[in-house]
Amino acid sequence: MQPILITRGLTKVYRSDGVATPALRGVDLAITPGEFVAVMGPSGCGKSTLLYLMGLLDTPTQGTVIIAGADTRGLADGRRTRLRREHIGYVFQRFNLLPTLSAEENVGLALKLRGRPVGSAAREMLAAVGLDDNRRRRPSALSVGEQQRVAIARALVTRPTVLLADEPTGNLDSEASDRVMDLVGRLHRERGQTIVLITHNEQVARRGDRLVRMRDGQLLTD
Amino acid sequence: MLPLANILARKVRAAISVLAVGVGVALFLVLVGLTSMLHEIANRTTNVDAHIMVMPASGPALLLGGGLPADKTEARLRAIPGVREAIPVLCWSLNMAGRDQNAFGIRPGDWRFFAAPDRLVEGRPLEGGFEMLIDTRLQRAGDFRLGQQIERLNHTFTIVGIAREGVAGRVFVPIDTLNECLQQDTRRATFFYVKADGPASVEPVREAVANLKLSAFTLDEYYARLANLLGDMHLVIGAVVIVAGFVCFLVILLTVYTMVVERTHEIGILKGIGASRLQIFGLILAEAGLILAGGILAGFILTVAGRAVILHLQPLWTIDIPPIRFVHAAVLAAVGTLLGALHPALRAARQDPVESLRYE
Numbered sequence: 001m002q003p004i005l006i007t008r009g010l011t012k013v014y015r016s017d018g019v020a021t022p023a024l025r026g027v028d029l030a031i032t033p034g035e036f037v038a039v040m041g042p043s044g045c046g047k048s049t050l051l052y053l054m055g056l057l058d059t060p061t062q063g064t065v066i067i068a069g070a071d072t073r074g075l076a077d078g079r080r081t082r083l084r085r086e087h088i089g090y091v092f093q094r095f096n097l098l099p100t101l102s103a104e105e106n107v108g109l110a111l112k113l114r115g116r117p118v119g120s121a122a123r124e125m126l127a128a129v130g131l132d133d134n135r136r137r138r139p140s141a142l143s144v145g146e147q148q149r150v151a152i153a154r155a156l157v158t159r160p161t162v163l164l165a166d167e168p169t170g171n172l173d174s175e176a177s178d179r180v181m182d183l184v185g186r187l188h189r190e191r192g193q194t195i196v197l198i199t200h201n202e203q204v205a206r207r208g209d210r211l212v213r214m215r216d217g218q219l220l221t222d
Numbered sequence: 223m224l225p226l227a228n229i230l231a232r233k234v235r236a237a238i239s240v241l242a243v244g245v246g247v248a249l250f251l252v253l254v255g256l257t258s259m260l261h262e263i264a265n266r267t268t269n270v271d272a273h274i275m276v277m278p279a280s281g282p283a284l285l286l287g288g289g290l291p292a293d294k295t296e297a298r299l300r301a302i303p304g305v306r307e308a309i310p311v312l313c314w315s316l317n318m319a320g321r322d323q324n325a326f327g328i329r330p331g332d333w334r335f336f337a338a339p340d341r342l343v344e345g346r347p348l349e350g351g352f353e354m355l356i357d358t359r360l361q362r363a364g365d366f367r368l369g370q371q372i373e374r375l376n377h378t379f380t381i382v383g384i385a386r387e388g389v390a391g392r393v394f395v396p397i398d399t400l401n402e403c404l405q406q407d408t409r410r411a412t413f414f415y416v417k418a419d420g421p422a423s424v425e426p427v428r429e430a431v432a433n434l435k436l437s438a439f440t441l442d443e444y445y446a447r448l449a450n451l452l453g454d455m456h457l458v459i460g461a462v463v464i465v466a467g468f469v470c471f472l473v474i475l476l477t478v479y480t481m482v483v484e485r486t487h488e489i490g491i492l493k494g495i496g497a498s499r500l501q502i503f504g505l506i507l508a509e510a511g512l513i514l515a516g517g518i519l520a521g522f523i524l525t526v527a528g529r530a531v532i533l534h535l536q537p538l539w540t541i542d543i544p545p546i547r548f549v550h551a552a553v554l555a556a557v558g559t560l561l562g563a564l565h566p567a568l569r570a571a572r573q574d575p576v577e578s579l580r581y582e
Contacts, residue, residue, distance in 0.1 A: 057493065081496070085496040096487075096491040098224070098227075100231045110496060113495065
């Protein structure tokens, strides 16, 4: 099966005050449709940078990201945004819900930004993550686990090609973490959702089909 | 949805911004309205069945006092070919309804040149003696009524008539009575209205009057002279409007800039979930637009309220605001607001999503 997301020689060097800090050093990774890949490594190994680049939120210093056959090297910001909208769902570590909107409005926003009608899609997705009763609540009225589930619903309501999850359980207690990972696993099984999840937690990482380890900006095992 | 939610999340700041825009709008409209006062005075003064105003050689510096010998001047004017009527007017300041008014001393028989018969809403024209005729604006301002006796110039005047506002003066008294009150030895006049035989006679009459070493202005010219004063006032108003507009611009710039900085992380989230630069730009402008809409509405309300308060305090002032000026005010507010929001909106659109997401 052809990979849906490929990184080739992906390199990112951050420069500040004349100091160059390499965050990624030539990462080659291929994700096939329906795969659940866990990327694991210690803090500072480049996991988040890898995810930002795969999610087209940042541009590499060298190398490229190919998503759904489209090589993103040198693309203008507008084209990258369109690719991101079309193919990427992102779950942030800190949930990153908009505090002024309800759970349903947060989920619906992802559709509105793509010019799609919201209809009942937001509500249905919240029901799929078990939060239909809380759909009118604002994030401040939800538990951290509930907020993360809303974030997952927001990422998946657009039916992305790939779901990128950046330490989705990083801010959760063990019980909430288990609930979130159970949800992610269920969505992967039921919908065949392709998932790339980064974590520093071994238990979370074992939920994936494939484990990729990173250290110092490089892949150790695949 | 999101712009409104964001505005409502910072109610106090939004209210201050709305007020800033509103004050700018109201300031513009009320000042424009106040300029109508000069128009109103000019309109009234030239709303006479005559063609020319004749004054002492020094010109219309001060329409007050008896600068001209009334009988002698009248005779000289009537001797000019083309002059049909020479109407003397003696102006003197009387305090009425808490404000100094230019009282017009006229011959009772000349009332027909100042007002058509249907202009009188109560009572009758002057006949002589210590009588007074006022206009409806002054009546309302001073709560005067027909038959009321008023002490002025050490004499008791009776209000015998009330005319609909728009006549040349707000107060009319017999010229002979006014001369007597001012203890003039001979009948004096401040200026004359001259009625020519017809439009064709106006210019020759004016030239002839100038040869008598008097100043002569057609009513249109006199209106224009007052309008020149208005031109100066427009410059002052223009300067005030520019300053008010600049203050609005600065308030909006500061408010929207602060909004963008505070929401750096949120902008990163929006980009992370698929918002384009254009959408971020549009979102910020939409929020500024909501402030603008609120500000325009607040401005209109402040204008109506401000006008009511000013006219309550100064009932003899005129504040007429043509409806088109509300459109002008809204456009000016829109330009100032959108200019103020432009830089922060561009800044937000260009923010790096990764840096924004990392921003605490």
